[in-house]
Amino acid sequence: MSEERKATLTVDGKSVDFPVMKGTHGNDVIDIRTLGGKTGYFTYDSGFLSTASCQSHITFIDGDKGELLYRGYPIEQLAEKCNFLDVAYLLRNGELPNAAQKADFEKTIRRHTLVHDQLTRFYNGFRRDAHPMAVIVGVAGALSAFYHQGMNYSLVEHRDVCFQRIIAKIPTIISLAYRYTTGLPFMYARNDLDYAANFMYMMFGVPCEEYKVNPVLSRALDIIFILHADHEQNASTSTVRLAGSSGANPFACVAAGISCLWGPAHGGANEACLRMLEEIGDVSRVGEYINRSKDKNDSFKLMGFGHRVYKNFDPRAKLMGKVCADVLAELGLENDRLFKLAQKLEKIALEDDYFIEKKLYPNVDFYSGIVQKALGIPTSMFTCIFALARTAGWLAQWEEMITDPEYKIGRPRQLYVGAARRNVPDISKR
Ligand code: SDX
Numbered sequence: 001m002s003e004e005r006k007a008t009l010t011v012d013g014k015s016v017d018f019p020v021m022k023g024t025h026g027n028d029v030i031d032i033r034t035l036g037g038k039t040g041y042f043t044y045d046s047g048f049l050s051t052a053s054c055q056s057h058i059t060f061i062d063g064d065k066g067e068l069l070y071r072g073y074p075i076e077q078l079a080e081k082c083n084f085l086d087v088a089y090l091l092r093n094g095e096l097p098n099a100a101q102k103a104d105f106e107k108t109i110r111r112h113t114l115v116h117d118q119l120t121r122f123y124n125g126f127r128r129d130a131h132p133m134a135v136i137v138g139v140a141g142a143l144s145a146f147y148h149q150g151m152n153y154s155l156v157e158h159r160d161v162c163f164q165r166i167i168a169k170i171p172t173i174i175s176l177a178y179r180y181t182t183g184l185p186f187m188y189a190r191n192d193l194d195y196a197a198n199f200m201y202m203m204f205g206v207p208c209e210e211y212k213v214n215p216v217l218s219r220a221l222d223i224i225f226i227l228h229a230d231h232e233q234n235a236s237t238s239t240v241r242l243a244g245s246s247g248a249n250p251f252a253c254v255a256a257g258i259s260c261l262w263g264p265a266h267g268g269a270n271e272a273c274l275r276m277l278e279e280i281g282d283v284s285r286v287g288e289y290i291n292r293s294k295d296k297n298d299s300f301k302l303m304g305f306g307h308r309v310y311k312n313f314d315p316r317a318k319l320m321g322k323v324c325a326d327v328l329a330e331l332g333l334e335n336d337r338l339f340k341l342a343q344k345l346e347k348i349a350l351e352d353d354y355f356i357e358k359k360l361y362p363n364v365d366f367y368s369g370i371v372q373k374a375l376g377i378p379t380s381m382f383t384c385i386f387a388l389a390r391t392a393g394w395l396a397q398w399e400e401m402i403t404d405p406e407y408k409i410g411r412p413r414q415l416y417v418g419a420a421r422r423n424v425p426d427i428s429k430r
Pocket of ligand 1: 231264269300301304305308309358360364365
């Protein structure tokens, strides 16, 4: 048995040891759960730059190497050899499905795509020009009103049903949000199409004629789903875990995750990146925007660049760039203006001393907007696509949390810097 490693903290003349925990890959951690009780001190780590919130078996990122593993498998191999449902199954179960498990899982998902018909009436409550993320936050949360009754999430069978329902219905919910904003009639999934093809059918099909799925484009979308499926304890996943730690049901937790993902610093960056490229407009203006992104007095940031963990290339960005090129080639858009502009922007930024010094590289959002636009997905829907895919990761992380024997309700402490204790003055003295 190797000797337990310890970290010693000396404070107020007193030394206290804390155990060091070692993972499979990545940084070791100091277990400071007893710090408050032993020393009367808390740690301070706003933004959680150096804080592990949990132990997880699901995803690992090596930010220095630019490596992303789902259950130990490199994202590049999963994107090449698997489809999104294989990955959703892997994230939850820890292993890829064999042929029989794959067939059974895909059949089950195909048979859960419909939503309760009353749920479709929720859409009528929204303005037609509502942002689709506002719509899906509401409708995803409303799933609790239809599918949560009688569920006991301590039973794996109930968690199975819940996972299948949400994975199957989230594409339906998102496509309906798009259809509602366009005034097009709602389309329902077809049981003869695979997951990504079905989503494209529900988004772009019309009841008046047969919809022909382009296999190159639906596979590209399937890979986009794979690239966005999970990513350790990012902001939205941490939101899902924190919401779930109170015992909130998984439908409500997914709605919380969607809310957090909407932010432009997180999942909203793909939409913001495309709008930024359209605003830049021409390669002659790239320098102006790069200078703005370096100006501390300017809040502008280069959307699609930088990452809390990756201090090398985001491997998803490389794969997304290839998917983008394949889709544009399939559509005869090799000379797409925005794609060319993005490539020039990437080249210039990567040669800029500021970006080199700060280790700012393109992230998953840099090319995803261009490829989604080429697929016909409107800019306002980009983060919905991210949410569709990340739902698989959120559910796997939620289940890992609620089945962890050590899990407790998440309740961070604080450094209070407000007013000292004082008495309420009479109104005449205020
Ligand atoms: C996602 O966490 C995840 O895993 C998220 C995600 C996932 O799959 O879940 O990967 C998805 O959210 C990708 C990131 C998408 N967001 C963007 O593309 C928005 C633009 N990027 C930045 O907002 C920023 O890079 C963040 C939010 C992504 C990361 O921010 P951090 O880790 O808090 O880093 P920081 O803001 O402290 O930046 C460090 C330095 C700062 O300069 P200094 O204060 O040290 O002088 O780098 C600068 C920043 O000003 N910087 C940028 C920049 N990003 C960081 N400068 C210009 N342009 C940028 N894009």
